[in-house]
Amino acid sequence: xxxxxxxxxxxxxxxxxxxxxxxxxxxxxxxxxxxxxxxxxxxxxxxxxxxxxxxxxxxxxxxxxxxxxxxxxxxxxxxxxxxxxxxxxxxxxxxxxxxxxxxxxxxxxxxxxxxxxxxxxxxxxxxxxxxxxxxxxxxxxxxxxxxxxxxxxxxxxxxxxxxxxxxxxxxxxxxxx
Numbered sequence: 001x002x003x004x005x006x007x008x009x010x011x012x013x014x015x016x017x018x019x020x021x022x023x024x025x026x027x028x029x030x031x032x033x034x035x036x037x038x039x040x041x042x043x044x045x046x047x048x049x050x051x052x053x054x055x056x057x058x059x060x061x062x063x064x065x066x067x068x069x070x071x072x073x074x075x076x077x078x079x080x081x082x083x084x085x086x087x088x089x090x091x092x093x094x095x096x097x098x099x100x101x102x103x104x105x106x107x108x109x110x111x112x113x114x115x116x117x118x119x120x121x122x123x124x125x126x127x128x129x130x131x132x133x134x135x136x137x138x139x140x141x142x143x144x145x146x147x148x149x150x151x152x153x154x155x156x157x158x159x160x161x162x163x164x165x166x167x168x169x170x171x172x173x174x175x176x177x
Contacts, residue, residue: 003152010145064107071100082175087136094129097122125174131167135160 025031078085078093085093101122108115138160147153 001152003155005152006150007142007145007147007153007156010147011141014145060107060110064110068100068103068107071096071103075100079175082171087132090129091133091136094126094133097126097129101126121174125171128167128170128174132164132171135164135167 075093075096078089078096081089082093101119104111104115104119104122108119139157142148142150142153142157145153
Protein backbone atom coordinates (compact mmCIF):
# COMPACT_ATOMS: atom_id res chain seq x y z
CA UNK A 1 0.00 0.00 0.00
CA UNK A 2 1.86 3.01 -1.30
CA UNK A 3 -0.60 5.29 0.46
CA UNK A 4 0.57 4.01 3.86
CA UNK A 5 4.30 4.29 3.06
CA UNK A 6 4.83 7.63 4.89
CA UNK A 7 3.22 6.19 8.02
CA UNK A 8 5.17 2.93 7.78
CA UNK A 9 8.47 4.79 7.25
CA UNK A 10 7.87 7.14 10.17
CA UNK A 11 6.97 4.29 12.52
CA UNK A 12 9.98 2.23 11.35
CA UNK A 13 12.39 5.12 12.01
CA UNK A 14 10.84 5.70 15.42
CA UNK A 15 11.11 1.99 16.23
CA UNK A 16 14.80 1.94 15.29
CA UNK A 17 15.50 4.84 17.67
CA UNK A 18 13.51 3.19 20.46
CA UNK A 19 15.50 -0.03 19.96
CA UNK A 20 18.79 1.87 20.33
CA UNK A 21 17.54 3.42 23.60
CA UNK A 22 16.39 0.00 24.86
CA UNK A 23 19.74 -1.62 24.14
CA UNK A 24 21.53 1.22 25.92
CA UNK A 25 19.21 0.83 28.93
CA UNK A 26 19.91 -2.91 29.06
CA UNK A 27 23.64 -2.16 29.28
CA UNK A 28 23.20 0.51 31.96
CA UNK A 29 24.58 0.01 35.45
CA UNK A 30 21.17 0.56 37.07
CA UNK A 31 19.64 -2.33 35.08
CA UNK A 32 22.46 -4.66 36.09
CA UNK A 33 21.91 -3.60 39.71
CA UNK A 34 18.16 -4.35 39.38
CA UNK A 35 18.88 -7.81 37.93
CA UNK A 36 21.23 -8.59 40.81
CA UNK A 37 18.74 -7.42 43.46
CA UNK A 38 15.90 -9.35 41.84
CA UNK A 39 17.97 -12.54 41.59
CA UNK A 40 18.82 -12.19 45.29
CA UNK A 41 15.15 -11.74 46.12
CA UNK A 42 14.20 -14.83 44.11
CA UNK A 43 16.88 -17.05 45.61
CA UNK A 44 16.91 -15.90 49.24
CA UNK A 45 14.02 -17.19 51.37
CA UNK A 46 12.49 -14.38 53.39
CA UNK A 47 14.26 -11.59 51.49
CA UNK A 48 12.27 -8.36 51.71
CA UNK A 49 9.53 -10.01 53.76
CA UNK A 50 7.18 -7.47 55.27
CA UNK A 51 6.87 -8.02 58.99
CA UNK A 52 3.91 -6.44 60.76
CA UNK A 53 4.31 -4.37 63.92
CA UNK A 54 3.41 -7.50 65.85
CA UNK A 55 6.58 -9.12 64.54
CA UNK A 56 4.53 -11.69 62.62
CA UNK A 57 4.84 -12.10 58.87
CA UNK A 58 1.47 -11.46 57.21
CA UNK A 59 -0.26 -14.32 55.44
CA UNK A 60 -2.15 -14.13 52.17
CA UNK A 61 -5.47 -14.74 53.87
CA UNK A 62 -4.82 -11.79 56.18
CA UNK A 63 -4.88 -9.20 53.41
CA UNK A 64 -6.21 -10.77 50.18
CA UNK A 65 -9.84 -9.89 50.88
CA UNK A 66 -9.25 -6.22 51.56
CA UNK A 67 -6.85 -5.90 48.61
CA UNK A 68 -9.40 -7.43 46.23
CA UNK A 69 -12.33 -5.50 47.66
CA UNK A 70 -10.53 -2.16 47.48
CA UNK A 71 -9.68 -2.66 43.80
CA UNK A 72 -13.21 -3.89 43.05
CA UNK A 73 -14.75 -0.77 44.62
CA UNK A 74 -12.39 1.50 42.71
CA UNK A 75 -13.20 -0.22 39.41
CA UNK A 76 -16.98 -0.29 39.95
CA UNK A 77 -17.00 3.44 40.72
CA UNK A 78 -16.49 4.05 37.00
CA UNK A 79 -19.86 2.51 36.14
CA UNK A 80 -21.70 5.81 36.52
CA UNK A 81 -19.18 7.64 34.33
CA UNK A 82 -19.27 5.21 31.40
CA UNK A 83 -22.26 6.53 29.45
CA UNK A 84 -20.69 9.19 27.25
CA UNK A 85 -17.29 8.87 28.95
CA UNK A 86 -14.28 10.72 27.61
CA UNK A 87 -11.33 8.81 26.23
CA UNK A 88 -9.38 9.68 29.39
CA UNK A 89 -12.14 8.26 31.62
CA UNK A 90 -12.31 5.09 29.53
CA UNK A 91 -8.55 4.72 29.92
CA UNK A 92 -8.75 5.21 33.69
CA UNK A 93 -11.53 2.62 33.80
CA UNK A 94 -9.27 0.19 31.98
CA UNK A 95 -6.43 0.83 34.43
CA UNK A 96 -8.72 0.26 37.41
CA UNK A 97 -9.91 -2.97 35.79
CA UNK A 98 -6.31 -4.05 35.26
CA UNK A 99 -5.56 -3.50 38.94
CA UNK A 100 -8.54 -5.66 39.89
CA UNK A 101 -7.66 -8.32 37.33
CA UNK A 102 -4.00 -8.57 38.33
CA UNK A 103 -4.94 -8.73 42.00
CA UNK A 104 -7.40 -11.54 41.31
CA UNK A 105 -4.82 -13.36 39.21
CA UNK A 106 -2.23 -12.96 41.95
CA UNK A 107 -4.53 -14.62 44.48
CA UNK A 108 -6.12 -17.06 42.00
CA UNK A 109 -4.61 -20.19 43.48
CA UNK A 110 -5.93 -19.25 46.91
CA UNK A 111 -9.35 -18.30 45.52
CA UNK A 112 -9.90 -21.55 43.65
CA UNK A 113 -11.32 -22.40 40.23
CA UNK A 114 -14.39 -20.14 40.61
CA UNK A 115 -12.18 -17.09 40.08
CA UNK A 116 -12.34 -17.76 36.31
CA UNK A 117 -16.04 -16.83 36.35
CA UNK A 118 -14.97 -13.34 37.41
CA UNK A 119 -11.80 -13.08 35.36
CA UNK A 120 -13.19 -14.07 31.96
CA UNK A 121 -15.75 -11.24 31.63
CA UNK A 122 -13.27 -8.82 33.19
CA UNK A 123 -10.69 -9.76 30.53
CA UNK A 124 -13.29 -9.26 27.76
CA UNK A 125 -14.18 -5.84 29.13
CA UNK A 126 -10.52 -4.89 29.37
CA UNK A 127 -9.92 -5.99 25.79
CA UNK A 128 -12.76 -3.73 24.65
CA UNK A 129 -11.41 -0.79 26.67
CA UNK A 130 -7.89 -1.58 25.42
CA UNK A 131 -9.02 -1.47 21.81
CA UNK A 132 -10.57 1.93 22.46
CA UNK A 133 -7.32 3.18 24.00
CA UNK A 134 -5.31 1.78 21.09
CA UNK A 135 -7.35 3.97 18.75
CA UNK A 136 -6.69 7.06 20.89
CA UNK A 137 -2.99 6.22 20.98
CA UNK A 138 -2.88 5.69 17.21
CA UNK A 139 -4.47 9.08 16.62
CA UNK A 140 -2.01 10.82 18.96
CA UNK A 141 0.93 8.93 17.49
CA UNK A 142 0.03 9.90 13.93
CA UNK A 143 -0.27 13.53 15.03
CA UNK A 144 3.12 13.34 16.78
CA UNK A 145 4.71 11.92 13.63
CA UNK A 146 3.46 14.95 11.71
CA UNK A 147 1.17 12.85 9.54
CA UNK A 148 -2.10 14.41 10.59
CA UNK A 149 -2.86 15.46 7.01
CA UNK A 150 -1.41 12.37 5.28
CA UNK A 151 -4.08 10.56 3.24
CA UNK A 152 -2.85 7.07 4.15
CA UNK A 153 -2.75 7.90 7.84
CA UNK A 154 -6.21 9.45 7.66
CA UNK A 155 -7.54 6.37 5.88
CA UNK A 156 -6.07 4.20 8.63
CA UNK A 157 -7.65 6.40 11.32
CA UNK A 158 -11.02 6.29 9.56
CA UNK A 159 -10.95 2.49 9.67
CA UNK A 160 -10.00 2.60 13.35
CA UNK A 161 -12.84 5.09 13.93
CA UNK A 162 -15.35 2.54 12.63
CA UNK A 163 -13.89 0.00 15.07
CA UNK A 164 -14.25 2.57 17.85
CA UNK A 165 -17.96 2.94 17.21
CA UNK A 166 -18.42 -0.83 17.41
CA UNK A 167 -16.44 -1.07 20.65
CA UNK A 168 -18.42 1.77 22.23
CA UNK A 169 -21.64 -0.02 21.28
CA UNK A 170 -20.38 -3.27 22.87
CA UNK A 171 -19.14 -1.60 26.06
CA UNK A 172 -22.41 -1.48 28.08
CA UNK A 173 -23.06 -5.18 27.50
CA UNK A 174 -19.54 -6.13 28.50
CA UNK A 175 -19.75 -3.98 31.63
CA UNK A 176 -22.98 -5.68 32.68
CA UNK A 177 -21.58 -9.22 32.51
